Amino acid sequence: MTKKFFKISFNVVVYIFAAIGLFLMAGYFAVKFGLTNEKGIVDTQRDAFLGIHVVPEKQAGPAVPWKESEEWEVLSAALTRDQATLNKAANDSGVPARLIAANLVAEQLRLFFTEREYYKQFFSPLKILGSQTQFSWGVMGMKENTAIKVEAYLKDPSSPFYPGPQYEHLLDFETSDIEGERFTRMTDQHNHYWSYLYAGLYIKEIEAQWRTAGFPIDGNVAILSTLYNIGFTHSNPNPDPQVGGAAITAGDKTFSFGGLAADFYNSDLLTAEFPK
Structure with missing residues (x-):
């Protein structure tokens, strides 16, 4: 047994x-x-930048142009309240306020049209911008790793992204807790200055890279916004850059991130607050 x-x-x-x-x-x-x-978001963004067709997920939203939507009314009110803060960051970074605002509009419309519960409970009734605190940070949706690179390139004259000595100390930290201070800066829901400044300096560094390579894109809103969305790693200067980025369904149409940012920039919306 x-x-x-x-x-x-x-x-x-x-x-x-x-x-x-x-x-x-x-x-x-x-x-x-x-x-x-599985196809990740970075691959999707890169494919869009390279001109490959992207099929976005269906997202909630009214069947009207985004410029006529309730979401835009909420975003417009929030942006107008932030005019002075955004203009200060633009002046400090040397990047036009409307260019920073264009990327903000694309990022916020993405949130408004996808995060419907948050939109209904917080963004809409309070007329506020959506500030992220997890995978991406702040109202501009910048990842921590990107923020760290922005800081590093400011102080590295040997980098093709180096924008010049006048910008070197703009992001200096005041405490020894750099990670904590960085997070607090970028996720502050009451003062978005740092989010705007990091975004402006990112754009400034991308412009420096392409100018150094012999392919200046200064002022090219659609391309700069595409590059803001897809990150430093996928910024490869070339003579024929394409507009792309994450697919965003806003209102009755699907845009690439870069296309949506340019759509705002070229419109007559908020031109008094943020001139072209």
Whole structure:
């Protein structure tokens, strides 16, 4: 009886390990042959930038042009209240306020038309901008790693992104807790100056990179906004850059991030507050 029990137990253990081995082997081949691959947001953004067709997810929103939507009314009110703060950041970074605002509009419309519950509960009734605190930070939706690069390029004259000595100390920290101070700066829901300043300096650094490479894009709103959206890593100076970025359904139409930013910039919206 005892021998039979041990024999059965031994067989059970063998079968369990065999099953585990089979599972691990299946997982290995699934990874090896790409069966587990999913298209990430970075790939989608890069494909759009390179001119490859992007099929966006269907998003909620009124079937009217975004410029006539309730979402724009909310965003317009919030932007108008931030006029002085945004203009200060623009002046400090040397980038036109309307260019920073164009990227803000694209990022905020993306939030307003996708994060519907937050929009209904907070953004709309309070007429405020959406400030992110997780994967991307602040009202401009900048990732921490991007912010760190912006800081580093300001102080590196050997970098193609270096915008000039007059900008080197704009992002100096006041405490030894750099990570904490950076997070507080960029996610401050009451003062968006730092979010705007980081965005302006990012654009300034991208302009420097392309100018140094012999392909100046200063003032090219659609391309600069595309590059703001897809990040430093995908900024490759060339003679024929394409407008793209994340696909955003705003109102009755789907735009690329760069296209939506340019659509605002070239419009007559808020031209008194942020001239062209």
